[in-house]
Amino acid sequence: MRPTRSPVLLLWLLLCSGAGTEAIEPVSTTIAFGVVATLTAFITNYRTISNYYYECCHPEWIVFNRTGLEADLRSKLFGQHIASRIILKAVDGFMNNDNPKKPLVLSLHGWTGTGKNFISKLIANNIYKEGTKSSFFHLFASTYHFPHSSQYEHYKYQLKQWIKGNVTICERSMFVFDEMDKMHPGLIDGIKPFLDYYENLDGVSYRKAIFIFLSNAGSDKIVETALDFWNSAKTREEIQLRDLESLLSRAVFNDQQSGFYRTSLIDKNLVDFFVPLLPLESQHIVLCTMAEMKSRGMKPNQRLAEKVAKDLIYFPKTERVFAATGCKTIESKLDYYL
Numbered sequence: 001m002r003p004t005r006s007p008v009l010l011l012w013l014l015l016c017s018g019a020g021t022e023a024i025e026p027v028s029t030t031i032a033f034g035v036v037a038t039l040t041a042f043i044t045n046y047r048t049i050s051n052y053y054y055e056c057c058h059p060e061w062i063v064f065n066r067t068g069l070e071a072d073l074r075s076k077l078f079g080q081h082i083a084s085r086i087i088l089k090a091v092d093g094f095m096n097n098d099n100p101k102k103p104l105v106l107s108l109h110g111w112t113g114t115g116k117n118f119i120s121k122l123i124a125n126n127i128y129k130e131g132t133k134s135s136f137f138h139l140f141a142s143t144y145h146f147p148h149s150s151q152y153e154h155y156k157y158q159l160k161q162w163i164k165g166n167v168t169i170c171e172r173s174m175f176v177f178d179e180m181d182k183m184h185p186g187l188i189d190g191i192k193p194f195l196d197y198y199e200n201l202d203g204v205s206y207r208k209a210i211f212i213f214l215s216n217a218g219s220d221k222i223v224e225t226a227l228d229f230w231n232s233a234k235t236r237e238e239i240q241l242r243d244l245e246s247l248l249s250r251a252v253f254n255d256q257q258s259g260f261y262r263t264s265l266i267d268k269n270l271v272d273f274f275v276p277l278l279p280l281e282s283q284h285i286v287l288c289t290m291a292e293m294k295s296r297g298m299k300p301n302q303r304l305a306e307k308v309a310k311d312l313i314y315f316p317k318t319e320r321v322f323a324a325t326g327c328k329t330i331e332s333k334l335d336y337y338l
């Protein structure tokens with residue numbers, strides 16, 4: 001593997017100058033210096049053009065767009081006033097800090113289909129020009145990437161190498177861990193050092209990276225609170241972070257499944273923000289359906305969207321307030337109505 005990869009890596013480093021001058025060192029010593037110099041001079045002329053084609057760890061490719069994130073959270077994410085506010089503040093503060101003391105670690109909790117993966121996509125879209133297609137954006141799904149719990153030692157080793165390798169290439173890397181509550185304790189243990197207040201580990205600094213954990217842990221408690229508000233005829237927007245914060249951390253603390261998540265990350269204060277996602281109501285399903293119509297280039301049809309929303313399953317059985325699968329199945333359901 002090595003012989004085929006290193007010329008590509010060298011070319012990449014030359015094209016993306018400044019991406020990792022230290023990384024060039026060991027490579028350049030192994031080949032004639034003159035060749036490098038000539039090649040560099042040659043490529044410099046084309047670098048401006050190449051930058052448009054090869055994604056680099058450069059401000060041309062990685063620039064945080066606060067206006068964009070704010071607009072996306074306001075217009076594309078429905079019914080999540082608490083999450084919107086925390087996400088914007090957290091990401092904006094972090095991206096504008098030139099010298100963060102630790103990487104940004106967010107933990108998103110909520111019922112299925114309420115927008116956890118969607119939020120991580122919106123963040124990526126407003127940091128990387130290439131959005132979630134960026135080579136600096138990494139999504140790990142426990143059941144897909146680490147399916148066999150007996151092999152966790154192997155996964156752990158591999159995951160650590162991946163994080164290290166990718167952050168070495170670009171310090172502004174983003175790692176999303178889906179189904180965090182299904183992750184093997186050993187794996188969580190493996191990523192723990194990357195999240196801490198270290199200047200660097202083996203010469204690599206992880207302080208500008210972003211880690212996002214997604215899970216359903218604590219979603220029952222969030223639903224309970226939302227239902228209490230609904231039952232006492234208070235509006236959804238009256239729910240505040242403090243109504244959920246302690247409930248959420250207690251629920252995650254006491255959850256058997258996420259027990260290790262608690263002891264290793266939460267007790268050590270490695271998670272910067274807990275972000276609760278509220279369960280979605282039928283009005284939000286209508287909005288999701290309309291958005292899906294728009295994204296297909298159709299004229300949004302309110303009547304049809306209301307019909308889609310009406311046919312969904314809601315819970316609890318008596319009140320029928322919250323959509324059982326949130327906005328998750330809308331995309332495929334819509335086909336049935338067209």
Ligand SMILES: Nc1ncnc2c1ncn2[C@@H]1O[C@H](COP(=O)(O)OP(=O)(O)OP(=O)(O)O)[C@@H](O)[C@H]1O
Binds near residue numbers: 076079216288
């Ligand atoms: N609050 C929301 N506002 C707008 N669209 C939403 C929202 N929640 C979900 N969606 C839509 O539904 C799709 C599925 O949502 P998403 O994958 O983010 O759910 P999730 O919270 O990750 O659920 P799960 O716990 O099942 O993984 C998204 O791609 C998005 O189009």
Ligand SMILES: *[C@@H]1O[C@H](CO)[C@@H](O)[C@H](O)[C@H]1NC(C)=O
Binds near residue numbers: 065067068069071
């Ligand atoms: C930031 O996002 C806004 C809204 O999406 C967009 O109009 C603007 O062009 C973006 N700015 C940059 C620098 O990409």
Ligand SMILES: *[C@@H]1O[C@H](CO)[C@@H](O)[C@H](O)[C@H]1NC(C)=O
Binds near residue numbers: 139161163166
């Ligand atoms: C970066 O992460 C990806 C997984 O998202 C992995 O396949 C790749 O090997 C990693 N790169 C390095 C240099 O470790």
Ligand SMILES: [Mg+2]
Binds near residue numbers: 116117178214
């Ligand atoms: Mg998800």
